[in-house]
Amino acid sequence: MDSPEPPPERVHGRGAQSANVPTRFGLATRELDGDWRDHVATLDGPPVKLRTSVTEERPKSILSFNRSPDIPFDRSINAYRGCEHGCVYCFARPTHAYHDLSPGLDFETRLFAKPDAPDLLRATLAKPNYVPLPIAMGTNTDPYQPIERDYRITRQVLEICLEARHPVTITTKSDRVLDDLDLLSEMATHRLVAVALSVTSLDPRLSTLLEPRAGAPAKRLAALGRLVEAGVPSHVSIAPVIPAITDEFMESIVAQAAALGVRSAGWIALRLPHEVAPLFREWLEVHFPDRAGKVMNIVRSIRNGKDNDPGFFSRIRPQGVWADLFRARFKLACKRAGLGPDRFELDCSQFRAPEVGGQMRLL
Structure with missing residues (x-):
């Protein structure tokens, strides 16, 4: 009789548990390229932590426009590609596959910054x-x-928006x-932000597994309180x-936010588009093998029997x-x-076109 397969080993400090996720672009798995991390499993001693690398990217434009009928905005700015927060459920992970990078560990370790974004x-x-x-x-x-602590691209973008009253x-x-x-408090006085x-939860240990490098839940709630005090x-x-992982915190999050003076709340059900679904299933097998089947059954029940329902409106409203x-x-x-x-x-x-190249506005 065949022995059962051992459970996958945990990747500490990261959300995704592997890089080898099938993609839609003919890259079945990431091929070994000789990097010493490819052979870390053969080394003696404790696992070596994955390093985060940042590549500076020089796009020709920074505003992205969309015409999705179920999204309440038509333009956005992303100062970075990839995200070190490492949220295992992040629906943006598949965008890394467009660049022959893994939506798994590459998404949270191989980042791109756009320092030209403000200009x-x-x-x-x-x-x-x-x-x-x-x-x-x-x-x-x-x-x-x-x-962002080092690049400060987001801050520079906000400075321009304040200048232009955008x-x-x-x-x-x-x-x-x-x-x-x-900046945010000044923008708030002009109704600009x-x-x-x-x-996601109020359990710091669970958040460490789900969102390993995001702010702790208590810090996020405290930040909400500070924003409210500043009039933002x-x-x-x-x-x-x-389902069956974080839904128990729904009422407590609402109550604690309200106690801080927050007057608005919303919720979004888990979405698992493209490569996110196998990554999330792998995460469940590592951290919650006792309920992995239950979680995925509920997910499929709210997504028309599939891991994900990509349809307009239905993707937002399960x-x-x-x-x-x-x-x-x-x-x-x-x-x-x-x-x-x-x-x-x-x-x-209140919008006013910003100055370019030192040229002052006529009016």
């Missing part, structure tokens, strides 16, 4: 035919991931957002809600008994706490 934004906003609408930051990778929305999982509290902090419109996003239960629980929690949906109204009427 590119300035040039775009200065075009005569530019029409302002809120710019979303944090839609693909976190604008306040650890490398509205911005920010979504993050880091209390590092407070590094820019001076709204900030959402995503809180703030929103708590319970994202994602993972269906089925479990989805209805989460929706009812969240609605009741918000009613008890006095929280409502996002009602932030940012002001585009």
Whole structure:
């Protein structure tokens, strides 16, 4: 009789548990390239920690536009590609496959920074035919991931938006957002900014497994409180809600955020597009083998029998008994706490084209 396969070994300090994830581009697995890390399993002693590398990227444009009918913004900025936070469920992981990199460990260890982003934004906003609408930051990778501490690209982008009186929305999982509290509070006086902090659980150990290099839950909640005190419109996003893993924290997150003065809340069910599904299943087998099957069964029940439902609107609004239960629980929690949906109204009427190359505005 064949012996059962041993469970996969845990990769400490990272969300993804491997790099060898099938992709849609003919790269079945990452081939060994001679890097010494490829042979770390043959070495004696404890596992060697994966290093984070950052490559500077020089794109020709920085604003990305979309026409998705179920997304409440039409333009966004991503100052970085890849994200060191390492959230295993991140729906942006498949974007690394476009560049022949793994949506697994490569996504959180092989990062790209765009130091030209502020200049590119300035040039775009200065075009005569530019029409302002809120710019979303944090839609693909976190604008306040650890490398922002050194690059400060997000801060420079905010400085330009303040100068041009251009509205911005920010979504993050880091209390590092407070590094820019001076800018955010000034922007708030002009109704130019709204900030959402995503809180997945209240268990720091669980968060370490799910989001190994993101801010601790207590720090994120404390950051929300500081933002509220500074007059910055703030929103708590319970994202994602993972059945049988994090859904137990839904009511507590709402209550704690409300106690801090947050007046707006929302939730998003787990999505597993493309390469994220096998990565998440692998993570479950490593950390929660006792309930892996249950979790995936519930996920499929709210996604029309599949790991993921990519359809417009249905990807945002899951269906089925479990989805209805989460929706009812969240609605009741918000009613008890006095929280409502996002009602932030940012002001585009103050926009003024920024200076370019030292040339001053005529008016």
